[in-house]
Amino acid sequence: MSASEVKPGATASQSSYIPSLDGLRAVSILIVFLSHAGYGHIVPGGFGVTIFFFLSGYLITTLLTREWDRHGEIAQKAFYLRRVVRLAPPILITLIVSLGLAGLGLARGSFDLMTVFSQIFFFFNYYALYASEMATVEGLGILWSLAVEEHFYLIWPTIFILLARGRLSVRTLLALLVAILLWRMVRFFGFGAREWTIYISTDTRFDSLLYGCLLALLMWTGRARTLFPDGVWARSLYILGALVVLLLCLVIRDDAFRSTLRYSLQGLALMPVFYYAVTRPEDLIFRPLNWGFMRKIGLWSYTIYLIHHVIIKALVYNGLGREGDIQILLLSAVLSAGFAAAVYRWAEKPLHPLRRKLTGH
Template sequence: MTSTTDRMSEARSLVRKPYDFTVKEAAGKTHIPGLNGMRAIAVMLVIIAHYGFQDVVPGGLGVTIFFFISGFLICTLLLREQEKSGTIAIKAFYVRRFLRLAPEMYVFVGLTALYFFVRGVPVELGRAFAAVAYWMNYYKIFNLSSEGSGIHWGHLWSLAVEEHFYLTFPLLVLALVKVPKRLMLLLTIILIVCPIYRAFTLIENFPGHYTYYASEARADSLAYGCLLACLARYSEGAVALFRRFANPALPLGILVLLATLVLRNEFFRETIRYSLQGIGIGMIFIGLYYGSLGPVLLEWLETPIADWLGKLSYAIYLWHFILLNVIDMEFGVADMRALPMGQHLLLTAVMTVISIALAQASYLLVYQNFVRLRRNWGSHAA
């Protein structure tokens, strides 16, 4: 297991040599510096927005960052496996993903359902099925009228989007990776088609917030991460461009993200915004891993607290939202924004600490008990 000190030393060494995915993985390492730190930032954006600060904190951007990281990491691991063994063990991949994500989620759904049942709140079977079957995004699209009562579990929609990616993308990699240009071409087509499709759904008045929740409408948020992983691995020309423009790419990527938050036109927000955010996040990744300032930022992203929060980010995401139901039922606080600012800030801090504590318990009692089983299916998890 790689220690925190080793990871920080690795990040510091990047000052002398820009990050190279292929060199790093040839050494047999699976840890990519900074990813846990970026997960920590993403989950903090999400929970602070959900706790009543959505007008100033972009929670949706946090979700998009999660999508990009998932695409980038999963594609990197799949490509590495194919190069190492000549194929991709699809069954083992599916089992590893299930054992990584499902146990904590099922425990979360079970315990929260039990709590609300004891409190006399009915548990809708359709909503429970959507939660455990990774179908919550489409449940939300077609059942928005039921969102105002009972147990929401609505935030599980993003886990459904990622699960649909896990089910389909490895098959595409297996079919196309022997000719990497074909895989990169397919990813490029996805990046082009998705915003066009989102525009079509708006024009045709698809139900709910279709462009935000539907897996096919958000596929490009994951595909941007996948394409960056492919380019970094297979395109010497792209890597040369990354190194040449890495320093301006980092601040420019941040500016692109800020622009997507400032522009409030509804058509833009539902169509092109996700594309520009994918490009902006990709530019930040290039700046982090190839630019001169990146190693300093990576060292910050590798600090113990950032690494810890990143490891807990999945469980934090699971548990944080249900606390809104609890304070509504127990204290009659239906909207935290109605509270005086001092009380709002204090309650946000308390709920954030509780979310992290619940996540730590989930990590120790659930996640850790499945690590050994995952290793039996080829996982390198510590």
């Protein structure tokens, strides 16, 4: 879903564009792409995924607030139908192309029915952790993150309805955020879960989306204006403080910290960054997010995310270089963007009218 489809707090008659969000998508995919292209020692790919999670929670919740403002209810069936129409074409095309490359001997990997089933129906993160046998095309391991998102959205519309009706409060969300942090601690210190297990498990990563949802709710209710003052010095201090926290989260390499507090601190730090990026896009620091080519990359980011690692691994497998080589970086960037542009033009864009009709009202 493009960031140009909704604006927080806007009525139906107002502009529906959210500044900076497509640019933030572009930043996220660039971080992930550079990490997988062999620069992970410099660019932390996991942080790019966390930004994706936060952005997804923020955008979906903003859409729900607009639907509630217009209709006084949420059409949950239509919500899930729109998710299917949005997600299915790119992921199915990516899987077919990836398996085709492996079948032709151009990529390393093989076909396994249950693994493909887990990728299509969004339980690949747990299948990858606990299945006795698993086989997939090299580079498709990143599909774990889609499973986390879709597990979250199985319950979030219901929670949102309870919040909108006053059955739950924002304090409930804060308690849930604390509970997830404590659960990570229990899994790491009590059950001995590895950092990777916590990184890709739904039950330990819910809050990466929930912080984005919380920001959208605070903006909907007007509380965000109180929490994040608009003065230039206040904005500067908030953003500087957020960047310092994010940098510390990247610098600290202790497994216990990275498996527990890291995600909570990143979620908190991203809240002012997103708030000011959306409400003050004209600020110098946020202007690049709204450049035309950044918005275009953001528009293609979902499909680029799906295919880029497969392409990188295939290029290396065919002896065109090693991860970290400039030719691998440039060639995989061109091929990934080209693939994403084609999928958007021929598979995603034709379905936009259908998605707009699936309102449920």
